[in-house]
Amino acid sequence: MNIYKNLLRPLLFRVDAENAHNLGMTFLRTPLPSLLWGSRSLVKDERLRVSLGGLKVPNPVGIAAGFDKDCDAFRSLCRMGFGYVVCGSVMLHRRPGNPRPRMVREPRQEALWSCMGLPSKGLEHAARSLRRKGRLSVPLTVNINAETYDDYLKTFDTLQPLADAMEVTLFCPNRPADAGDFLQPEVADPFLAEIVRRKEKPLFIKIPGYVREDERARRLQLVRSILKHPVDGITITPESRMQEKRLSMGAGTLTGRPMLPQLLGVIRDVYALTGNGCAIKGAGGISTARDAFEAIAAGASSVEILTGFIYEGWAVAKTINLGLLKMMDAQGIQNVDELRGLV
Numbered sequence: 214m215n216i217y218k219n220l221l222r223p224l225l226f227r228v229d230a231e232n233a234h235n236l237g238m239t240f241l242r243t244p245l246p247s248l249l250w251g252s253r254s255l256v257k258d259e260r261l262r263v264s265l266g267g268l269k270v271p272n273p274v275g276i277a278a279g280f281d282k283d284c285d286a287f288r289s290l291c292r293m294g295f296g297y298v299v300c301g302s303v304m305l306h307r308r309p310g311n312p313r314p315r316m317v318r319e320p321r322q323e324a325l326w327s328c329m330g331l332p333s334k335g336l337e338h339a340a341r342s343l344r345r346k347g348r349l350s351v352p353l354t355v356n357i358n359a360e361t362y363d364d365y366l367k368t369f370d371t372l373q374p375l376a377d378a379m380e381v382t383l384f385c386p387n388r389p390a391d392a393g394d395f396l397q398p399e400v401a402d403p404f405l406a407e408i409v410r411r412k413e414k415p416l417f418i419k420i421p422g423y424v425r426e427d428e429r430a431r432r433l434q435l436v437r438s439i440l441k442h443p444v445d446g447i448t449i450t451p452e453s454r455m456q457e458k459r460l461s462m463g464a465g466t467l468t469g470r471p472m473l474p475q476l477l478g479v480i481r482d483v484y485a486l487t488g489n490g491c492a493i494k495g496a497g498g499i500s501t502a503r504d505a506f507e508a509i510a511a512g513a514s515s516v517e518i519l520t521g522f523i524y525e526g527w528a529v530a531k532t533i534n535l536g537l538l539k540m541m542d543a544q545g546i547q548n549v550d551e552l553r554g555l556v
């Protein structure tokens with residue numbers, strides 16, 4: 214029996230989504246999960262190992278930015294079978310984000326609406342927590358976001374020495390003041406030149422996909438701009454902003470299962486530009502081994518999960534990794550590298 218899906222999830226889903234998340238985080242901040250899971254969740258198999266540019270990870274399933282925004286629970290998350298953990302987005306200053314409700318479940322679709330607006334305990338809190346991190350069983354990537362050029366650079370410089378890799382998100386669909394500036398290739402280009410000048414660890418740039426055809430050409434132009442710089446990878450997430458009256462802002466982004474077809478389309482487009490020269494991390498609607506298999510076959514180097522973790526629970530990475538091995542065996546595929554971009 215799946216204890217999470219059959220016992221714990223029904224209880225958690227009676228509680229408002231953000232309160233349930235906070236409850237989960239309270240548990241994950243304790244040493245209990247590490248004692249309970251130890252390293253049993255990590256599937257150790259050479260065929261799953263991948264290199265995301267300069268970052269070597271034991272399997273291609275990561276947890277996406279947004280689950281542990283303030284770097285409070287990475288020790289437990291590193292024990293849950295993920296090949297790597299991304300915390301953040303860390304912002305320079307403490308900020309409340311948008312008013313609640315700002316996270317609402319859509320259980321029939323295994324999806325989640327949100328309009329968080331980048332709440333953050335700020336850079337100092339994250340740095341303090343990361344300074345005590347010690348040895349972790351899998352690599353830790355720290356994601357940052359900011360509203361200005363200088364804020365990005367200050368946050369980047371402080372956190373890079375404390376992380377195994379850095380990820381810079383260039384947008385936030387739910388931040389009221391966001392003009393999407395950093396998504397304009399002419400703004401992104403000099404900004405990325407400055408970031409890579411400071412780069413000492415593997416670096417990933419996170420960008421949104423697109424829903425409308427008219428956004429597609431602009432986004433692919435941004436990808437070309439990113440590729441001019443020696444970044445280790447691009448993280449893609451097909452977020453789109455839609456009306457949802459249960460959210461305080463009246464609109465938000467939908468994540469989870471309904472986003473998978475879009476994710477696969479964007480990965481194919483981006484892979485056509487990058488080939489194997491640059492890693493692609495895909496986040497959006499991944500929750501099963503088949504989803505991960507399809508994303509990697511479309512050109513992703515790894516997949517990242519957030520909403521699927523909420524619906525599937527702590528065994529999700531292990532289940533996906535075991536399933537991936539089975540599917541590769543059945544199709545005579547030697548390893549994840551060989552699967553990448555196969556269709």
Ligand SMILES: Cc1cc2nc3c(=O)[nH]c(=O)nc-3n(C[C@H](O)[C@H](O)[C@H](O)COP(=O)(O)O)c2cc1C
Binds near residue numbers: 325382419497499519
């Ligand atoms: C509640 C919530 C908060 C998020 N916060 C962040 C964030 O702070 N920074 C970021 O880069 N992405 C953030 N994301 C986006 C996720 O990292 C991921 O790209 C997206 O949820 C798609 O994956 P999923 O369908 O598995 O959830 C957030 C997503 C959700 C649902």
